[in-house]
Amino acid sequence: MKESRSYKVFKVCNAIILLFIVFITLYPFLNVVAQSFSSESYINSGKVNLIPRGFNIDTYKTVTKDAMFWTNYKNTVVYSVVGTAISMFLTTIFAYALSKKRLLGRKFLTMFAVFTMFFNGGLIPNYVLINSLGFGNSIWAIVIPGAISIYNMLIMKSFFENMPEELEEAAAIDGLNTYGMLFRIVLPLSKAVIATMVLFYAVGHWNSWFPAFLYLDQKELFPVTIYLRNMIAGATGVTSAGATSADNLTQISANIKSVTMVLTILPILTIYPFVQRYFVTGIMLGSVKQ
Template identity: 70%
Template sequence: MKESAQYKLFKVFNVVVLLLIVYFTLFPFLSIVAQSFSSEVYIKAGEVSLIPKGFNVETYKVIMSDSIFWINYKNTVVYTVVGTAISLVLSTLMAYPLAKKRLKGRNFLLMFVVFTMFFNGGLIPNYVLINKLGFGNTMWAIVIPTAISVFNLLIMKTFFENIPDELEEAAVMDGSNTFGILMKIVLPLSKPILATMTLFYAVTHWNSWFPAFLYFSDKELFPVSIYLRNLIKGAESSLTSGATSADNLNQISSNIKSVTMVLTVLPILCVYPYIQKYFVSGVMLGSVKG
């Protein structure tokens, strides 16, 4: 079919708008990457845009030569993997029953869950509780209290509600129990929402720093986000772990924010392409009731 002039104009307009969106989305990140590889003089003069000037990797060298950085980076990976796994298991086990209208007390449980989105015990009671449970200076202090996100839980519940009841009824006729239905039928059909929740929880755990800052006193237990935060706050002494020239310190302080942003965002950017195909469908199916 021959395209009308109006449709051709719409296509051109659509492409222009999308290119502008891509530009304004990528420009800040690419600018930060360029600054992380630029020299102090050009950064302070505001001459760095999308291309590094005075190519310099001194900050990367100093950060990556510090053994504490790699210890904290390993901690972050462990906390993220363990925390995401716990969050997925608990959220699934709670969302699936809440998706069933035959569950007794369902409305009360939903109201109780939603209530926690707006009210909590407060910082001091939470701190006292965590220490009373013996979670201080342990991984459980940061993965257990935030194990279930109510927002993510409600998205999963809505997704499970959209799975046809006929599938589960057929499984019951074949002798499957509730747990068997969940493992053999529901979860294989739930790859989009599981991938989406994996990304949501992983990003949350990866970027989390305040619980560790609050409950940890041993620097070797810190996640990398606290290590990088300390650098931004001016902890060059812990960064260098020894004598460093004044020129190196000036270079480090000039682009340290850019370097820390790149090191923090890079792992998530590497993971996202592998679950991108599930991401959009998972969010839409879990947020719109069909």
């Protein structure tokens, strides 16, 4: 069909608006990347925008030579993998159980779960509870307290509710029990929503810093986000590591924040393209009635 002039004008305007939105979205990140490769004189004078000025990688060398940075980086990977695995297991079985109308007390359990989205015990009671359980200075203080996101659970619950009941009825006739239905029928058909939830949880654990700041006292247990937080707060222990002159110290202090942010976000940028195609599908399938 031949496109009308008004439709062509609409497409041009739509493309311009979307390009503008993309630009203003990417600009802060590209600016941080440019600053991480720029020299301190250009950074301090505010001349760095999208292109590095006075190309310099001294700070990258200094940070990557710091053993504590890699220790915290490894901690973040461990916390993210273990935390995501625990969260996915608990969220999946909870959502699957609540999706069954025959479950006794289903409405009460759903209301109880939703209640926790709006009310909690408070910071001090949570701190006392975690330490009384013996979770202080351990991985469990990071991965257990927020293991289930009620928002994510409700999305998965809605997704499971929209699956045809005939599938499970046929599986029951073939002799499968509840666990067999879940692991052999339901989960293989739920790849989109599972990939979406894995992304949500992984990014959440990767970016999390406050639980570690609250419950961990040993630097060897900190995630890399605490390392970044200390840099932003003005910590100088790492900036002096590997610095051999006053010029190096000045350079490092000028772009240590941008360098650390770039190194921290790289894994997420690497993984995201592989799960992005499931993202919209998983959200829509879990929230829209079929």
